[in-house]
Amino acid sequence: MLAEALEHLVRGIVDSPDDVTVAARNNRRGETLEVRVHPDDLGRVIGRQGRTARALRTVVGALSGGDQVRVDVVDTDRRR
Secondary structure (H helix, E strand, O other): OHHHHHHHHHHHHOOOHHHOEEEEEEEOOEEEEEEEOOHHHHHHHHOHHHHHHHHHHHHHHHHOOOOOEEEEEEOOOOOO
16 A cells, blocks of 8 residues: 555656556565656655655655655666
C-alpha cells in the first residue's frame, strides 16, 4: 500500500509520470521504497534543499503507522 501511495504522489509532481517506478524491499531495518524517475524529473522529486523528498518521507512515515520505512530517490544515471 505504501509503494502505491508514494507512486501516486510522485506521479503528480513529475513531467513524465509514465517513467515513475517504486520498488519495495524488505530488509532487517524495515522496508525500503526505491523511487526511480526520468532523469529530467530528478530535481523536481528532490526539490530545493531536499524539501520535496523530505515531505514525501514525512507523508510515507505517517502512512506507515509507526513501522520503519525508508524512501530512497535513486539516481538513474549511476548504474550499480
